[in-house]
Structure formats: structure tokens, C-alpha cells
Amino acid sequence: MALNDSALTGELTTRYDAGLAASLDDSYIAANDPRYLWALETKVQCAIALGFMESSTRDQTSISNCARAYDRMNETPMAPPVTMIPPPQPPQRRPDQCDDDIVGMVFFDFDSANIRPDAASTLNTVAQNVTVCGWTSFSVVGHTDQAGSDAYNLPLSRARADAVVAALRGRNIGNVQIEVGAQGESNPRVPLPDGTRSPQNRRVEISAE
Known part of the structure; x- marks a missing residue:
């Protein structure tokens, strides 16, 4: 002015x-x-x-x-705000138990192929680890103790394996392939004299790949 x-x-x-x-x-x-x-x-x-x-x-x-x-x-234009990009998350570490030879073990009462209530935790963990571990197949093998004859124990071990397979299928394991086996009393976890009852040998072993 x-x-x-x-x-x-x-x-x-x-x-x-x-x-x-x-x-x-x-x-x-x-x-x-x-x-x-x-x-x-x-x-x-x-x-x-x-x-x-x-x-x-x-x-x-x-x-x-x-x-x-x-x-x-004529002002200098403001620079656009800097967007902070969070660093990439490290890949999830695969748990060591994913590569265990046996990923689950279910025990049975004497002369029974019924799933016991205390097996639920083991079966739930195996089912939950399917995605975590990337498993695509299971091997489910039934066993008995040394009480009873071989002819009786072999089908009993198969019935136990079938019961575990049904329990796993009921836990949403997707399209995981399952191979079922039965060994009767031929492969005890704890070797004992023939005719001996053993809770640790009345089992189904689950392995995974």
C-alpha cells in the first residue's frame, strides 16, 4: 500500500x-x-x-x-505424510514336535477299544497341529498288552486303531490321509512276560508326515 x-x-x-x-x-x-x-x-x-x-x-x-x-x-507444497510400513513378521517357527516319530499316543483300558476321556487332550493337540505342522498323512497303529492270545489281540488292536481314526476324523483334520495298522501284542512298548497286563502297552500310536 x-x-x-x-x-x-x-x-x-x-x-x-x-x-x-x-x-x-x-x-x-x-x-x-x-x-x-x-x-x-x-x-x-x-x-x-x-x-x-x-x-x-x-x-x-x-x-x-x-x-x-x-x-x-508460491508456498512449497507439503510432502505427503510418510506411511510407516511395519517390518515383515518372521516366519512362524515350526514346532520341534512336528517331526517327532510319534506325535500322539492314546491308551486303553484292559480288553477295551473305547476312547477314554483322558485321551481328548492328546487327540485335540494332534488335530490342531495338522495346520501348524503341515501334516498330510497319519499312520495310526494299534497295540495290546501280552495278556490274551495273539488271535484275540490282533483284532483288538485293530479296533483300537479304528476308534482313534474315528476320533481324529471327528476333529476336523481336513483331507489328511490315514493309514491304519494293527500289531496286536507283537511290538510292546514295555517288553514283559507273556500273559502280563500292562497299561503302557495297551495303546495306539499316531505318527505323521
């Missing part, structure tokens, strides 16, 4: 021309900031101020708006 009319008109014209050029500049139009809008505001406000100056009138409002819009138009 301290300039004489000629100098003030020159400054307003310079700002008007700059606003006009910026409003037609593709880099302003496509900019992801308000510079383009301030370029339009500069052009409008400076044109109003120049209109007043033609009648030798200094309109303080339009002159101030022209100067303010021009300054905002």
Missing part, C-alpha cells in the same frame, strides 16, 4: 499474470495440494484490485487478498 499508483498497479499485474499462468499449468492442476486453488484465488482477487485501480481506487480488501493468495500459491 506504500507504493505509488503506477508501482502498485505493476505489482498487482505481476501477481495477476502469475496466478493466471499457474491456473493453466498442468503441474499446478494435477498437484496434490491447494496451490491450484490459490492460483485461481490470486487471479480473481488481483483482477478485482486492478479493476479498482483503473478508477484510482485502492481497495484494501482485494489488494490484501491478492497478496495473500499470491504468497500461498
Whole structure:
């Protein structure tokens, strides 16, 4: 406002021309900031101020708006906020038990092929580890103790294996293939004299791959 009319008109014209050029500049139009809008505001406000100056009138409002819009138009655009990308999570470690020779063992009462309540925890763990370990197949082998004859114990061991297979299938193990075997009393966990009852030998062993 301290300039004489000629100098003030020159400054307003310079700002008007700059606003006009910026409003037609593709880099302003496509900019992801308000510079383009301030370029339009500069052009409008400076044109109003120049209109007043033609009648030798200094309109303080339009002159101030022209100067303010021009300054905002020429501000350095703000950098977009930096998006913090969390570091990638390390791959889940495969539990050591996934590679155990026997991944589950179910014990039975004497002369019985019924699943005992205390076997639920073992069966649940085996079923839950299918996804964790990436197993695609099971081998389920039934055993008996040394009480009774071989002819009696072999089908009993198979019945125990079948009971475990049914219990696993009922726990949503997907399409895991299951091979069923029966060894009767021929492969005791604890070798004992023939005719001996042994809770540790009345079992079904589950292995996985």
C-alpha cells in the first residue's frame, strides 16, 4: 500500500499474470495440494484490485487478498505424510514336535477299544497341529498288552486303531490321509512276560508326515 499508483498497479499485474499462468499449468492442476486453488484465488482477487485501480481506487480488501493468495500459491507444497510400513513378521517357527516319530499316543483300558476321556487332550493337540505342522498323512497303529492270545489281540488292536481314526476324523483334520495298522501284542512298548497286563502297552500310536 506504500507504493505509488503506477508501482502498485505493476505489482498487482505481476501477481495477476502469475496466478493466471499457474491456473493453466498442468503441474499446478494435477498437484496434490491447494496451490491450484490459490492460483485461481490470486487471479480473481488481483483482477478485482486492478479493476479498482483503473478508477484510482485502492481497495484494501482485494489488494490484501491478492497478496495473500499470491504468497500461498508460491508456498512449497507439503510432502505427503510418510506411511510407516511395519517390518515383515518372521516366519512362524515350526514346532520341534512336528517331526517327532510319534506325535500322539492314546491308551486303553484292559480288553477295551473305547476312547477314554483322558485321551481328548492328546487327540485335540494332534488335530490342531495338522495346520501348524503341515501334516498330510497319519499312520495310526494299534497295540495290546501280552495278556490274551495273539488271535484275540490282533483284532483288538485293530479296533483300537479304528476308534482313534474315528476320533481324529471327528476333529476336523481336513483331507489328511490315514493309514491304519494293527500289531496286536507283537511290538510292546514295555517288553514283559507273556500273559502280563500292562497299561503302557495297551495303546495306539499316531505318527505323521
